[in-house]
Amino acid sequence: MAGIVGFMGQLADEETMEEIIIRRCINRGDITAVYQQAGGIVGACFSPTCRIEKCTNEGNILVLDHKDEGLTSSGLGAGGIIGRIAGPAIVKDCVNTGEVIAGTQKAGGIVGTSEDDDTIEDCRNEGTVIVKSNHNFNTETGIICGGVAGYITGNTAITNCNNIGNITAERQQVGGIVGTQAGGTVHNCYNEGRIVSNSVDGHGITGGIVGVQNSGNIEKVYNTGEIVTGNFADEIDYSGGIVGWQYDGSLTLAYNRGDLSDTDAIGGIVGLKRPTATVEKTFYYTEKEIKGIASESDNTDSLFPVEDTEGKVEKVAEKIETFEKFLQWIESKV
Numbered sequence: 001m002a003g004i005v006g007f008m009g010q011l012a013d014e015e016t017m018e019e020i021i022i023r024r025c026i027n028r029g030d031i032t033a034v035y036q037q038a039g040g041i042v043g044a045c046f047s048p049t050c051r052i053e054k055c056t057n058e059g060n061i062l063v064l065d066h067k068d069e070g071l072t073s074s075g076l077g078a079g080g081i082i083g084r085i086a087g088p089a090i091v092k093d094c095v096n097t098g099e100v101i102a103g104t105q106k107a108g109g110i111v112g113t114s115e116d117d118d119t120i121e122d123c124r125n126e127g128t129v130i131v132k133s134n135h136n137f138n139t140e141t142g143i144i145c146g147g148v149a150g151y152i153t154g155n156t157a158i159t160n161c162n163n164i165g166n167i168t169a170e171r172q173q174v175g176g177i178v179g180t181q182a183g184g185t186v187h188n189c190y191n192e193g194r195i196v197s198n199s200v201d202g203h204g205i206t207g208g209i210v211g212v213q214n215s216g217n218i219e220k221v222y223n224t225g226e227i228v229t230g231n232f233a234d235e236i237d238y239s240g241g242i243v244g245w246q247y248d249g250s251l252t253l254a255y256n257r258g259d260l261s262d263t264d265a266i267g268g269i270v271g272l273k274r275p276t277a278t279v280e281k282t283f284y285y286t287e288k289e290i291k292g293i294a295s296e297s298d299n300t301d302s303l304f305p306v307e308d309t310e311g312k313v314e315k316v317a318e319k320i321e322t323f324e325k326f327l328q329w330i331e332s333k334v
Helices: 323-333
Strands: 005-008 020-023 031-034 042-045 050-053 061-064 082-085 089-092 100-102 106-108 111-114 119-121 129-131 144-146 149-159 167-169 173-175 178-191 195-199 205-207 210-223 227-231 238-240 243-246 250-256 265-267 270-273 278-284 293-296 313-315
Touching (some): 005 020, 082 089, 106 129, 106 178, 173 195, 173 243, 195 205, 205 270, 210 323, 227 238, 238 293, 250 323
Parallel strands (some): 020 050, 042 082, 082 111, 089 119, 106 144, 119 149, 149 178, 167 195, 173 205, 195 227, 205 238, 210 243, 210 250, 238 265, 243 270, 250 278, 270 293, 278 313
Antiparallel strands (some): 106 111, 106 149, 144 178, 173 178, 205 210, 205 243, 238 243, 238 270, 265 293
């Protein structure tokens, strides 16, 4: 369901389609959907190639979870521009100012879930994004919420995107740009919005840029948004200025000066880092006495402080005020 096109794609018995393009569209109407993907411009894309360019959503998106029927919502997505991408797509020069509230599992200010080799470029989210669900999802699945995209995998590339909206997940995984990164790249992006995880079961995981990084690359990113991880469960909660939980993948050339609220494990850059993940040339500014990486271990149920962070993270005195100044400053660190 969507304000412009509900579904972009082809049926199994149709001939292969060429590129489908939606350009310079605006949605101002509010959208309510029950147990289906929804977006302000497009609900879902299953086409060989979809292109959405220079579109704006101003309407509010509400996606309800059909829990009464005993269904799960693992495949659904809610996004300010598009709810779900399951075929190669390009989303470029798009803006969302509407509120996205989802009872589904994955939601983002621009894209709810990206499941292929997609490009999300030069996009901006200004709207509030909230994910809440009554389902008891396990900690590997989680409730996933991001300022630009809720979930990305494959070779999806998010480039030159930013978020200024407040992003809240009532459970688990939330990031200023991406809730969960299971592949692809996040490059040249920044977050200024307030990022909140209120986990009532499982680990609360909050990152200024990415909530959980399972794989992929993060490079040249900047966060000034406040990071809050509510401690409402017995599990250890993790907050990171850039990444909440780095399971694998690489993180380099990042800077955080966003304030981190008190929780179990607070890192100026990463909350929990597994030994297989890599962190290089990252920097943070804070007046608090916190380490750059709160814990480094395969064990998620105990804290293992990181003593040797040389070349990985560095606490700096420079309070860099804008993303443009960060890009100039970080060049001296390359």
